[in-house]
Amino acid sequence: MTGGGHDFVLLDSEEAHAQVVGDFVAEGVTHGECVLVTALGDREERLWARLRRAGVVDEAWEPAATTAVRVVPPDPAELPAAVTGALSEGWPAVRFTGAITTPGVNAFEAVVGELTAGHPLTVLCPYFRDLLVPGQHADLTALHRSQVDATAEYDDGVFRLTRRGDRLHLAGELDSGNADALRAVLQATLAGSSAWDLSDLRFLDVGAADSLVAAAAGPPGLTVVGASRLTARLVRLLTDRYPDRAVELVDAASEGAPP
Numbered sequence: 001m002t003g004g005g006h007d008f009v010l011l012d013s014e015e016a017h018a019q020v021v022g023d024f025v026a027e028g029v030t031h032g033e034c035v036l037v038t039a040l041g042d043r044e045e046r047l048w049a050r051l052r053r054a055g056v057v058d059e060a061w062e063p064a065a066t067t068a069v070r071v072v073p074p075d076p077a078e079l080p081a082a083v084t085g086a087l088s089e090g091w092p093a094v095r096f097t098g099a100i101t102t103p104g105v106n107a108f109e110a111v112v113g114e115l116t117a118g119h120p121l122t123v124l125c126p127y128f129r130d131l132l133v134p135g136q137h138a139d140l141t142a143l144h145r146s147q148v149d150a151t152a153e154y155d156d157g158v159f160r161l162t163r164r165g166d167r168l169h170l171a172g173e174l175d176s177g178n179a180d181a182l183r184a185v186l187q188a189t190l191a192g193s194s195a196w197d198l199s200d201l202r203f204l205d206v207g208a209a210d211s212l213v214a215a216a217a218g219p220p221g222l223t224v225v226g227a228s229r230l231t232a233r234l235v236r237l238l239t240d241r242y243p244d245r246a247v248e249l250v251d252a253a254s255e256g257a258p259p
Helices: 014-030 043-053 076-088 108-118 136-143 179-190 206-216 229-239
Strands: 005-011 034-038 069-071 094-098 121-128 146-148 159-164 167-174 195-204 222-225 247-250
Touching (some): 005 014, 005 108, 005 136, 014 034, 014 043, 014 094, 014 121, 014 159, 014 195, 043 195, 076 094, 076 108, 108 121, 121 136, 159 179, 167 179, 179 206, 195 229
Parallel strands (some): 005 121, 005 146, 034 069, 034 094, 195 222, 222 247
Antiparallel strands (some): 159 167
16 A cells, blocks of 8 residues: 655644645545545634635535545544545545644644555645744654645735746735735736736725736736636726726636636
């Protein structure tokens, strides 16, 4: 039986957790794997909403003991049975992740280290950077196969901006009072990004949208992907104010964009 992988990531905000862990879970579902999550607390609903927005699950979906995504108890002793149980059901591979909100090396580490050695199990251990204790980064590096890159162009805990290729991903909440965030989007756009993915943008006020459309949609234009119905309507209305600005709105599902 082929072993899996055991990686970790250092997160700077809750928005980073939703984005990185959300990508990990969505990728597992897309690949036909069973995904186990634990210790999410009030992050659960944010994760489920993200999976729905990405089109990975439908609007009526809820996690259960038989669905592709399952919630398991925050007890390391119960994880082996959950992993082997999923594999015995016929799932080709299993993923495991959650949220680590205590200082020091988490108690799950020793268990998943043994499980990944002999099972097709891929693990992502999400640690929050501000909870690291002295020397912990070196300990985590020694324990894991690799560290996942969670670098952001900008992240203030409310709004997060990341880049994938020539596409910028805007997540969280962006309003006109957040001058630093607006400046970060414009600088990144002018540096060569001609597309924005707004799938994870939960709030955009009129002032912020107006500033961005006015400044960022010059030649060769701007492509906006995954905007909610309200955000798309707002962008269209503002684009009409600037006839020399070219903005194309694209649905993420129809485009086949990654979650």
